[in-house]
Amino acid sequence: DTEVTQTPKHLVMGMTNKKSLKCEQHMGHRAMYWYKQKAKKPPELMFVYSYEKLSINESVPSRFSPECPNSSLLNLHLHALQPEDSALYLCASSQETSNYGYTFGSGTRLTVV
Amino acid sequence: AQSVAQPEDQVNVAEGNPLTVKCTYSVSGNPYLFWYVQYPNRGLQFLLKYITGDNLVKGSYGFEAEFNKSQTSFHLKKPSALVSDSALYFCAVRGYNNDMRFGAGTRLTVKP
Numbered sequence: 001d002t003e004v005t006q007t008p009k010h011l012v013m014g015m016t017n018k019k020s021l022k023c024e025q026h027m028g029h030r031a032m033y034w035y036k037q038k039a040k041k042p043p044e045l046m047f048v049y050s051y052e053k054l055s056i057n058e059s060v061p062s063r064f065s066p067e068c069p070n071s072s073l074l075n076l077h078l079h080a081l082q083p084e085d086s087a088l089y090l091c092a093s094s095q096e097t098s099n100y101g102y103t104f105g106s107g108t109r110l111t112v113v
Numbered sequence: 114a115q116s117v118a119q120p121e122d123q124v125n126v127a128e129g130n131p132l133t134v135k136c137t138y139s140v141s142g143n144p145y146l147f148w149y150v151q152y153p154n155r156g157l158q159f160l161l162k163y164i165t166g167d168n169l170v171k172g173s174y175g176f177e178a179e180f181n182k183s184q185t186s187f188h189l190k191k192p193s194a195l196v197s198d199s200a201l202y203f204c205a206v207r208g209y210n211n212d213m214r215f216g217a218g219t220r221l222t223v224k225p
Contacts, residue, residue: 005155031211042203043157056212057139090156094211099164101147102213104156 002027006091006105012066014113015024015081021108023074023091032074034066035090041092076110081112115140115208117187119216127224134189134219136204145207146187148178149215157203163187169200176200194223200207 004025004059013019025031031050035043049068062086067079074091088109092102117138126132138144145164149157161172168180178189187204204216 006156033213040201040218041222042218045212045214048210048211056210086156092157092213096211099145099162099207101149101159101162101207102157103159104149106156107154109154 002103003094004091004103004105006089006108007108008108010109010111012111012113013078013081015083016029017081020078020080021076021089021091021096021110023076023105024072025103026072027093027103028071029093029103030069030071030096031094033092033094034074034076035092037088037090037107047076078110081110083112086111093113115144116214117130117146117204117206117216119202119204119219121219122217123220123222125222125224128196129193131225132191132194132198132221134202134204134221136187136189136216138185138187138206140206144180144182144187147203147205147213148172148187148189149203150175151203151218152200154209160189165171177191181192194221195203196223198224199223 007022034046037043046060047066052068063080067075077111088107090107094102147162148160151157163180171177202219207213
């Protein structure tokens with residue numbers, strides 16, 4: 001298995017809703033990532049998990065809450081989002097060392113109404 | 114801080130012609146450089162990487178990249194462009210904290 005699987009593919013949520021994005025990989029990668037991508041812009045790093053521990057939080061608002069329950073799963077819990085949070089949310093995984101690239105999932109297209 | 118820059122928002126080439134997508138980097142220490150491609154509404158696909166060794170790196174789909182230390186560049190190239198190569202291309206640098214940072218992206222359009 002050489003894929004990163006993200007669910008759901010599309011999500012529409014109201015500003016008072018609570019939802020979660022899910023990411024799964026079975027490549028034995030011990031580093032996992034969340035990125036946010038607005039249209040026609042580069043992906044922006046949000047969170048980095050290394051060996052199931054949060055190692056980087058790029059000053060992301062607390063309405064985004066990441067969770068890494070085990071080495072194969074990464075969740076992003078969403079609460080009280082704003083319309084400007086609408087974007088493509090990408091998950092990625094990689095080997096731990098810097099000379100490896102990332103494997104990206106296809107993303108979750110999030111719309112906040 | 115590690116960063117990359119892509120000076121061109123858009124590159125247009127005719128099918129069959131060679132293509133170049135430019136990238137320059139700013140890193141402390143040895144650079145770990147990558148190229149990714151993104152098709153509409155999709156995640157990023159890995160094309161190639163430079164870690165060390167030969168300055169000419171070969172990757173997927175006939176792409177290659179030339180690492181030039183004196184010019185701090187890592188340009189993506191292909192000898193003969195296909196219409197299906199039309200996509201958004203990102204140069205990226207991976208830092209020592211496991212963080213990968215992307216350039217602004219270059220939209221490549223290959224016309225028949």
